[in-house]
Every structure is written in C-alpha cells, then in structure tokens.
Amino acid sequence: MFNSLAGTVTGKFPQRLLLDTHGIEWDIIVPDTSLDKIPSVGESARVFVWMQHTDSAMVLFGFASEDDRRMFFDLNKVDGVGPKSAVKIMSSIERGQLASALDSGNISALEKIPGLGKKTAQKMLLALKGKLSLDDSSSSRRESRVPGEFADIVEALSSMGFERRLVEDAVSAISSKLLAENPSMPKKEMEEALFRSAIVELSK
Template sequence: MIGRIRGTLIEKQPPEVLIDVAGVGYEIQMPMTSFYQLPAVGEEVTVYTHFVVREDAQLLFGFADKMERGLFRELIKANGVGPKLGLTILSGMSASQFLACVQHEDVSSLVAMPGIGKKTAERLVVELKDRLAKFGKTQDVNLPSLPLDGDGGSALVPVNDVREDAASALVALGYKPAQASKMVSGVYADGMDSETIIRDALKAAL
C-alpha cells in the first residue's frame, strides 16, 4: 500500500493534484479541506495517502494529515459509502466538524451534502458513533478558515474560467451541474480564485 507521497507539486486542479516523485507523476484526489492547505505549484509537498484498487482503476486519495486519512478509512467501511462519497463528505466539512456531527447526531448537516439522504445520514451516525470515539471529543462545528496557497490571486485568470473550474470541481465532488453552477453564482465576487469559490460554496451549502 502507498501510505505517503512526498515530492514536487506540479499541477492543481480541484479535487485532483499531480505530484512528481523522482520523475514519476502521481495523480491524487484530495478532499477540499486538504486541498486548501497545499503549497504553491513548484513547491515540495507531503500528503498521506490511501490506495484503492478496483477492477477498472487504481486510485490514490490524499490527505493533509493522518487524522483525516483515518476518518476517510472509517467512512468507506460504512455501508453504502464509497471513496467518492467519502471525498465529498470531507470536502464539505472538516474532519472535526464531521466528528461533531456524528457525536451530536446532527443528521441535518449530513443531509445537506450530495449523495446523502436522511436514511444514509442516520445510518452513518449509528455505524460510526462508536467507531469514531477513538478520534476524541470535539466541539468544532464551524468550518475553519483554511489558508490558500500564496501563488498570487486570479487577476490574470478570466472570470468564466474561474467559475467553470469551480463548478467542475463541485461536479467532481458529486453535485449536479445545475446545482454546482447555482452554488458558484451564489458566492462569486470579483477577484475570487477558484479555490476560494469552492470553499465558500461548500460552506454555504451546509
């Protein structure tokens, strides 16, 4: 199993990154909460990974820390939750916020995310409440102000491209195209880059 990747960040296209390790480029899908913490393109980065092997694909999922990876691994053990839905959940809320939802049986916040109906949310709470106890108690129920990288804003990026990139990322995370476009339009303001749009759109959806 590939448990950690350290190399040069050469591409960032939410929710996927490309990291060069000794000449080999690893495509890694990351939840947006981890994506926001990435350095600028060209800098060295370390991500903790989970390797998924399917009949038709081999996929790498990356995380900023071991806690988020551990939570992802518990999520995909739950009935009806695959890697894509796990990625969506951890893009819509921080690891500590998800823990708080489960601990306090906050089904309504879970239902706000795509792919999660009321029955699925209730099942997640029942299945995970005891298993997630090892992560500790938390009162964090607000999305953190996560840092963006420092490679300049989006002043040179056409507005339409910024919006389209953000909408495409939301679709990749499970939102329907029309819903993604509406979410982007609802938070967009002049000067925003795609990562900020995605972050604000996901926060507003909760």
C-alpha cells in the same frame, strides 16, 4: 503498500492533486478540505495515500495528514459510502464539524452534505458517533505503547485500513509476546512474524 509520497506539487484542482516525485507525476484524488492544507504549486509536499485497485482501474487517493486519511477509512466503513463518496463528504465538511454533528445526533446537518441522503446519514450516525477525533493533534499527542523499532509496522498496518488504536494495541501485545518467547530472534524475522500475526489478529 504505499504510506506516503513526497515530491513537488505541480498542479492543484478541485479534488485533484498532481505531485512529481523524481520525474514521475502522480494524479491523486484529494478531498478539498485536505487539499487546502497541502502546499502551493511549486512547493515540496508530503501526501499520505491509499490506492484502490479494481479490475478496471487503479485510483490513488491522497490526504494532507494521517488524521484525514483515518477519517476517509472511517467513512468507507459506512454502508453506502465508497471511496469517491467519502472524498465528496470530506470536501464538504471539516472533520471537527462532522464529528460534532455525529456526536450531537444532528441528522439535519448531515443531510445537508451534498450527495448524502437521510438513510445514509442515519447509517453514518450509527457507525461513527463518538469515533471521529475533534483534535488534529490528538493522535500525535497520544503516547504510543509500541516500541519505536516497530513504528514502521504500525504505519504499514494503518495504511491498510486498520484502525490505528487497534493496530498499536495488537503490535504492542504481540511484540511483547514474541520478545519474551524468543529474545534472540533476528530483527528481520521478528518484524515479519509480528506483521503476519498482527494482520491475523486485526482481521478477526
């Protein structure tokens, strides 16, 4: 599972980014609000990604930050909003503005978002009110209870679409249990057991 790609920006277009990683050029769908935060053509950039794999195609979506990607995942939880619709929504409104509209129950503001009808706006309000962060740095400032040695597992699970807060809680609890039950377990075995157990817990 990809978490991010790092390379040279070779093209920036509306909702589209071209990124060269050592001779492989990736064609990535990126919300305009996130695209604006990515360095200019010719400069180095790191893009957080998520791949949609269907029977007919594979599509790569990219974001300037993990917070933007989490917003994308949250929008996809709303009935009637798919990946491409989420990109259109994110291209039309900043996360802070969307969070403010949701928290205040401002349906009229949501309905002004291109392609978002009244019914979907109501569903979005019910599903996401109070759940979007207003502060880009909130996640980085929050102290994680997960040991640093398991940070990669948190990132991998978060990139699969699980909510980061729930991932951290699960990894923290399960790692503590595993370490208590078998403190001499090799690190690789510990990581594999932790990853499997966390997926089961988060999928409940």
